[in-house]
Amino acid sequence: MSTRPPTPCPVCKSPAPWEANPDRPFCSERCRLIDLGRWVDGSYAIPGPAADPLEVEAERQVPSAEGQGGREPWG
Numbered sequence: 001m002s003t004r005p006p007t008p009c010p011v012c013k014s015p016a017p018w019e020a021n022p023d024r025p026f027c028s029e030r031c032r033l034i035d036l037g038r039w040v041d042g043s044y045a046i047p048g049p050a051a052d053p054l055e056v057e058a059e060r061q062v063p064s065a066e067g068q069g070g071r072e073p074w075g
């Protein structure tokens, strides 16, 4: 077992140290934040449905017009 060779930073493609690097696989915190920003920004294509599971769950729990059935405001 020897030390890992530097891996190319996914953001700037410069060799990033692996050992003792809290920001790996990025070369620096700056590149790590850039990558994070891309995700948040939506620049990366995310496979699958875009619907938020939490949103779908909330939609199913919309309260129905319970207790007001049959009563018409003009009646």
Ligand SMILES: [Zn+2]
Binding pocket: 009, 010, 011, 012, 013, 014, 026, 027, 028, 031
């Ligand atoms: Zn970098």
